[in-house]
Amino acid sequence: MAPATVDALVATLDEHVKSGERAQVISGGTDLLVQMRSIDKTPRTIVDIKKLAETNRCEIGADEIYIGAAVSSALMNENAELRKLLPGLLEAADLIGSTQIQGRATIGGNLCNASPAGDSIPAMIAVGAVCDIASSAGQRSLPVEEFVVGVGRNALAPGEVLLGLKIPMPGARQSSAYLRFIPRTEMDIAVAGCGVDLTLDEKGVCTAARVAIGAVAPTALLVPAAADALIGTSLDDAAIHAAGEACTAAASPISDKRGTVEYRKKVVAVLARRAAAIAKQRALGA
Ligand SMILES: Cc1cc2nc3c(=O)[nH]c(=O)nc-3n(C[C@H](O)[C@H](O)[C@H](O)COP(=O)(O)OP(=O)(O)OC[C@H]3O[C@@H](n4cnc5c(N)ncnc54)[C@H](O)[C@@H]3O)c2cc1C
Numbered sequence: 001m002a003p004a005t006v007d008a009l010v011a012t013l014d015e016h017v018k019s020g021e022r023a024q025v026i027s028g029g030t031d032l033l034v035q036m037r038s039i040d041k042t043p044r045t046i047v048d049i050k051k052l053a054e055t056n057r058c059e060i061g062a063d064e065i066y067i068g069a070a071v072s073s074a075l076m077n078e079n080a081e082l083r084k085l086l087p088g089l090l091e092a093a094d095l096i097g098s099t100q101i102q103g104r105a106t107i108g109g110n111l112c113n114a115s116p117a118g119d120s121i122p123a124m125i126a127v128g129a130v131c132d133i134a135s136s137a138g139q140r141s142l143p144v145e146e147f148v149v150g151v152g153r154n155a156l157a158p159g160e161v162l163l164g165l166k167i168p169m170p171g172a173r174q175s176s177a178y179l180r181f182i183p184r185t186e187m188d189i190a191v192a193g194c195g196v197d198l199t200l201d202e203k204g205v206c207t208a209a210r211v212a213i214g215a216v217a218p219t220a221l222l223v224p225a226a227a228d229a230l231i232g233t234s235l236d237d238a239a240i241h242a243a244g245e246a247c248t249a250a251a252s253p254i255s256d257k258r259g260t261v262e263y264r265k266k267v268v269a270v271l272a273r274r275a276a277a278i279a280k281q282r283a284l285g286a
Helices: 006-019 032-038 073-077 080-085 087-093 107-113 120-126 224-230 237-250 261-283
Strands: 023-026 045-048 058-060 064-068 130-135 138-143 148-150 161-168 174-181 192-200 206-214
Touching: 006 023, 006 045, 006 130, 006 161, 023 032, 058 080, 064 107, 073 087, 080 087, 087 107, 087 120, 087 174, 087 192, 087 261, 107 120, 107 161, 120 174, 120 192, 120 206, 174 261, 192 261, 206 224, 206 237, 206 261, 224 237, 237 261
Parallel strands: 023 045
Antiparallel strands: 058 064, 064 161, 130 138, 130 161, 174 192, 192 206
């Protein structure tokens, strides 16, 4: 079913909670349909949010950017203003799958799916994105870094739905970057990923930073120690190196066919250093 209003959407989810019948939200379906064909074939009501005005909102306001949970990666990347304001998040969205996948896939679905390797999640954490969540009880906000609570598990209670992401408008000399490493050239899952958002003053000194890492722990992580290594510096090599080391220290990866624990810990530091250098150049307007 495809409710036409947010009220109808949350009422539908609420009815299913009360009756004990299973309902699941679909956005792009690029994770959900794959999972329904392979992992979990049990029947359920699929609730489509692609037809709702609220979840299709993509608005650049004075203080805040709002990206609805049904806005596809392709639509985000066609928006030149969004690309300029949020280069890190847009490059993460642009890494998700292929052109075909991006025509459907959303960063909201990427977040709700809660994969440790979800590319947009560290990028969203870095830019300070906050989840806009609705249920029949009303609306609430939750920072993205608190939304994913485990592998494949998120903080939504039964009957809740993610409506969209609220992102503070970047200020002067503030910019971001996201980098991931995959063993192939494309269409693979990150071995490690890192999102960095930096603000500089007129002299090029870093006044604020957020660094987040992905694919190196059960959930994407905000790394305050990496930000601390950058803030108050002119982002010289020593500061950037220290931020990378802080990311290595925060990582608790697994070994699998894509890389060992040691490899992932090393790669995440390299990505952090490179993403910080790119964000610095962008913040300087270079
Ligand atoms: C070929 C291929 C390549 C891929 N490559 C990548 C990649 O490089 N990087 C990467 O990170 N991912 C990748 N993915 C995974 C997937 O495309 C992304 O995770 C995508 O962003 C999911 O978004 P979606 O809108 O399709 O989510 P959906 O499949 O619609 O939903 C995913 C999950 O989130 C839930 N959900 C969705 N929206 C909401 C909502 N608003 N409120 C509550 N719950 C919700 C659904 O119930 C489901 O459990 C790939 C997938 C495929 C098939």
